[in-house]
Amino acid sequence: MSTLLSSRTLILDRLRTATTEATPQEPPKSLRQYLRSGNLSAVERTQLMAERLREYDAEVLECEPQHQLDAIADRLRASKRLRFVVPPGLTSSWLLAGFDWKVDNGLAHDAIEQCDGVVTEAFAGVADSGTIVLHHSATEGRRVISLLPDFHLCVLRASQIVATLPEYFDLCTRIPPIATYISGPSATADIEMTRIKGVHGPRFLNVILVHDEAITNTAIAQGRSR
């Protein structure tokens, strides 16, 4: 261990010397003149989110809050899959009859791998880049459950959608210990720059956008004050 300690000391010493020698008198300041927020209405924001998701080859189904369960049933049936894993905090009424539900209370990787799909909520959506943000809470699930199954159904409410990435970071008054930002299904362009959907992550990303815009503005205000 003594050699490790000495490398630490050596590196830090060299860095201190280097920074005092070559740093200009005026210490550099972060210059932040870029756009923090978009000027889209709640409806436009949701539209943009749907558009960007579709550009990534994600399937998007929009619905009113009262039709949310129908939308979930519709997507599950259309997927022609039976066995789904869900995070422990997911609303129990979403676990519709006719499907085989596995609740993840620390399932083994092999058991998750046997599932055909996963259903989760999200922490937020970023319209500008069509990004779904997971902070892996009890309704979003551990990282592994939204990774191994080939089909991911994510329910996102319009009130959770922000226009720009900086607006999402403004929502993070508490910094998440783990986070995953998902922009479309797994993809690669490694062979002759041909975009191929799905290498290792879920090949099918389905998003249900719930139009609860009526409460959008208050929800965001609450989110910020949290």
Added chain:
Amino acid sequence: MSQVILDPRVAPPFPKAALPVLRNPQLRKNVAHATDVIQAKRARLVAEKTDWQELRTAAASIKDEALANLDGYLQQFEERCVAAGGVVHWAWDAAEARRIIIDILREEQASDVIKIKTMTSGEIELNPALAAAGIEAIETDLAELILQLGQDEPSHIVVPALHVSRSQVREIFARKMGLENLSDDPQTLAAAARTFLRKKFLSVPTAISGANFLVAETGSVAVVESEGNGRMCLTLPRTLITLAGIEKVIPRFKDLEVMLQILARSATGERMNPYTSVWSGVAPGDGPQKFHVVLLDNGRSAILGKHTERQTLRCIRCAACLNTCPVYRQTGGHAYGSVYGGPIGAILTPQLQRLEHAQSLPYASSLCGACYEVCPVKINIPEILIELRAQVVNKERKKVARFADPMYLGMRAANWFFTDSRRFRFAQKWARIGLRLFTGKDGWIHSLPSLGAKWTMTRDLRGLPQQTFREWWAEQPKEGR
């Protein structure tokens, strides 16, 4: 392809290494196609960002702020990462980093390890060291897998196998995976890689990753990827080792709002890459329960101490400079003799290594400035190239051997002729007569003998005009002047 050497200490000089590529039309076609596609996508997505220049300025200033207080931010990162359950190691050079990683793997009794694409692992030549220690490294990025199975070397920072065509990929996969009837459809090839690696992801208990960003404020690591192989390696194993250059640190979590906006757009021409993972230390019950970070210096602290060169450390490895570089677009990456090719490689390699191992690299550029224009963290690459050229010349100036160098003698002779108008006129006259023999009817010189052939081998030379401006001026009637 087996003669490709990406070790700057033994690689041939750039002009020599570039020749086989220039004579390989298939390779040049592959490189041109790939760089054209990425450039077009990047241009479209950068154009839609009305605040692109402001984002570049912000990104550069965030990195400058981190570099100006690098020791402080690294210690903060260490403290927060350890508090979150991680173990932090410091490696002075490549050998020490290799030793640390192998020691951890031995303690885990690992016989194999899954890897996310990491340029830093290539820089420290980790895979051969793992093999020597009896540990099998399994590359999981599709391009890295193609290269590993094909015993080839990376030629691009973001798309390392862009020089390999789909039929070559088919051949490699068919041979190594035992799939004789594989087609060369990219979708099928990707599916073959998925099946091949899925078993490894579920069974190998140790993984190695690089890092795109280290966040000092939270002790978090951020990894940006497309395929999901990264998430597999970061989530499934019991033990994760992250190898990161010390320059990867940024001060605050919030700084990611800038970095993530510029990185994917510059690297692959996407608004966001499919997957970005951020984690601090160990999350109980979720992902690896043992986490190590190896912080690597390997020449970086020396770069930090140099005024002009420090900005090199802002680099976020997006490879936009490679795609736009007229030299890289002709030669591809292997000619640069290092895992870091293109304009950024031309400045990074001579600084990470001793200059004499890579002294042809600062000349592997036309100084056109396209790299500076696309760089999302505003690294003035031409300025650093010129600085490095000056260092090469200053070194050569001290050598006795220079008196045998035709370039040196030619420059001395030119110096003698150019500093006196009579000598200059004399030289012009005789050059005109001498070159007439080689000048074609079209006024161009297509071929010169001996040393001159070095020029005409790759380009034509305009013949000297039969009258100089001074001669013409002297002929004009006085009143017309």
